[in-house]
Amino acid sequence: MAAARARSEERRAEIVRAALEVIAERGYRGASLGAVAERVGLTQQGLLHHFPTKEALLVAVLEERDQWDTGGGGAAARDGWRLDLLDSLVEYNAMRPGIVQTFSALLGESVTEDHPARDFFTRRYAQVRAHMADVLRAEFGDRLPGGLTPEQAAPLLTAVMDGLQYQWLLDPDAVDMPAAFRDFLRLLGAR
Amino acid sequence: MAAARARSEERRAEIVRAALEVIAERGYRGASLGAVAERVGLTQQGLLHHFPTKEALLVAVLEERDQWDTGGGGAAARDGWRLDLLDSLVEYNAMRPGIVQTFSALLGESVTEDHPARDFFTRRYAQVRAHMADVLRAEFGDRLPGGLTPEQAAPLLTAVMDGLQYQWLLDPDAVDMPAAFRDFLRLLGAR
Numbered sequence: 001m002a003a004a005r006a007r008s009e010e011r012r013a014e015i016v017r018a019a020l021e022v023i024a025e026r027g028y029r030g031a032s033l034g035a036v037a038e039r040v041g042l043t044q045q046g047l048l049h050h051f052p053t054k055e056a057l058l059v060a061v062l063e064e065r066d067q068w069d070t071g072g073g074g075a076a077a078r079d080g081w082r083l084d085l086l087d088s089l090v091e092y093n094a095m096r097p098g099i100v101q102t103f104s105a106l107l108g109e110s111v112t113e114d115h116p117a118r119d120f121f122t123r124r125y126a127q128v129r130a131h132m133a134d135v136l137r138a139e140f141g142d143r144l145p146g147g148l149t150p151e152q153a154a155p156l157l158t159a160v161m162d163g164l165q166y167q168w169l170l171d172p173d174a175v176d177m178p179a180a181f182r183d184f185l186r187l188l189g190a191r
Numbered sequence: 192m193a194a195a196r197a198r199s200e201e202r203r204a205e206i207v208r209a210a211l212e213v214i215a216e217r218g219y220r221g222a223s224l225g226a227v228a229e230r231v232g233l234t235q236q237g238l239l240h241h242f243p244t245k246e247a248l249l250v251a252v253l254e255e256r257d258q259w260d261t262g263g264g265g266a267a268a269r270d271g272w273r274l275d276l277l278d279s280l281v282e283y284n285a286m287r288p289g290i291v292q293t294f295s296a297l298l299g300e301s302v303t304e305d306h307p308a309r310d311f312f313t314r315r316y317a318q319v320r321a322h323m324a325d326v327l328r329a330e331f332g333d334r335l336p337g338g339l340t341p342e343q344a345a346p347l348l349t350a351v352m353d354g355l356q357y358q359w360l361l362d363p364d365a366v367d368m369p370a371a372f373r374d375f376l377r378l379l380g381a382r
């Protein structure tokens with residue numbers, strides 16, 4: 001039983017990696033369950049055994065990315081985010097439009113009634129705001145130079161990251177996402 | 192001919208108003224072409240004569256909202272936006288989740304390949320950033336208290352408005368959207 005579970009988890013991880021590759025190559029719409037199944041040598045029916053819907057697979061992909069970004073040795077430190085590492089994370093995101101597009105498209109869908117990714121994003125935002133407040137408190141203490149508390153600045157920091165992604169995805173030549181994010185960090189830290 | 196065109200434009204305006212009502216009552220997913228057609232006493236086929244797709248109708252709804260918000264006697268002034276009126280606009284948005292949800296869901300879809308609303312949002316953001324820069328210049332001159340130029344602050348102001356909407360739509364009890372936006376305005380103006 002334990003061996004079967006381990007094999008199933010390994011298979012899931014393999015499918016998520018394949019989905020990430022397909023997303024990077026073909027974007028959100030190109031990443032069909034069929035294309036992902038083909039990549040891992042499964043039938044579409046076989047893939048549905050592990051992920052019952054495209055949304056479930058995409059949520060697993062985004063969870064994997066969060067895992068990597070915040071602890072798996074990605075752009076952010078092992079023990080969480082720091083403000084200068086957020087800067088690097090945005091630089092890194094600007095080099096992977098496929099996954100940013102997937103995040104942004106699924107976030108958009110998630111605000112509609114009874115969407116299967118709604119719970120994921122609601123929980124994720126509560127966690128991200130709490131993390132951001134910790135990062136800001138570590139950097140500035142209980143009051144930022146501009147006068148806000150870490151808890152007041154955290155949703156704004158999160159909102160700027162998400163909002164800039166839409167502007168950048170729509171018109172990458174008009175919006176320098178990393179530069180704009182650095183401007184915001186300067187604004188937070190400006191005395 | 193001119194009379195026929197006027198009648199057609201009147202009909203279009205009537206359909207857009209009906210769509211706004213249906214969105215307010217039933218949200219993004221509930222606002223089907225069938226439901227809108229019924230509201231104005233048209234068959235779905237008759238409605239398709241005016242708007243060939245649901246996306247085309249929703250874009251017309253968002254254009255109508257922009258028109259109203261920036262010039263039609265809504266929360267913003269006749270000659271455009273001012274910074275304190277942006278504050279009122281966000282307050283007003285917090286009272287109309289249906290249209291904010293429609294904007295946010297369609298924005299999410301628009302970043303996917305060849306989406307019919309992609310052009311609308313790309314053009315809209317270029318205009319909104321230019322407007323925001325004008326508003327900021329009128330308020331602060333060529334340099335904001337925090338050190339940014341109006342052109343640097345404009346995409347951030349836009350991003351904060353959009354990003355807060357997602358957090359608020361997902362979890363209205365956890366995110367006070369108007370209060371968070373006022374925090375951001377204080378940050379922009381803080382010396």
